[in-house]
Amino acid sequence: MTIPSMDELNLMHDRICRSVNDPKRLQIMYALDEQPRNVTALAQALDMPQSTASRHLTMLRQRGLVVAERDGSSVIYGLADHRIIEVMNMMRNVLRELVEKQSNAMD
Amino acid sequence: MTIPSMDELNLMHDRICRSVNDPKRLQIMYALDEQPRNVTALAQALDMPQSTASRHLTMLRQRGLVVAERDGSSVIYGLADHRIIEVMNMMRNVLRELVEKQSNAMD
DNA sequence: CTCATGTATTCGGATATGCGGATAGGTGGA
């Protein structure tokens, strides 16, 4: 894997990093990975206003991280690619190490 | 790996997602992984103002993603954990799939 | 002590982002 060009970095930032740069969106993606849902159900499950859930879903959908499928009058949202979860889980692992190092530094 | 709590998501966002949410910081981390450097050298290599490089480095350092070591009058910065690169590379892979899907969708 | 060099921070201003109530728009059943 070579060193990425600025073009690739810009694209990566715009599509993925931005998407992941909000705790509620992280929460939404984990929830959708666990179980696809419509906006209302998602908003209720995560205890957030419908407009907030819809806004985030629209954003994630535009970036291609989330997929929408119409089902009657509602729209079922699902995760486009499970590897997004793997990316986030890897970030969790890195985080753990960071926190650990930080505690050691207090000695 | 269990579903993360909001606390963990907030921490993850604050420490890692935020750090990664800027193309120049992505660039900086790849550069430091390839070769630790001082601020001036880094700024020159990446063709950005010294103040910009320093500001980003300070930010990454506070989050623990980057490590600083004094060497005389200069400060050598390096990547704290190579797995950060792995996270970014995984994002690149996901990105490729997204872009591919997007092209197919144009048929 | 003074200078040269490298680093960190300040500053004003532009831009981006998030929020959530209110509202408009779409969909299917009766």
Added chain:
DNA sequence: TCCACCTATCCGCATATCCGAATACATGAG
């Protein structure tokens, strides 16, 4: 066609983020 329900968007406002020149601060050499 009317209604109930679900979804998307609008709006005003608050906050966060980034920039880069200028400036302050730190370090080591002479």
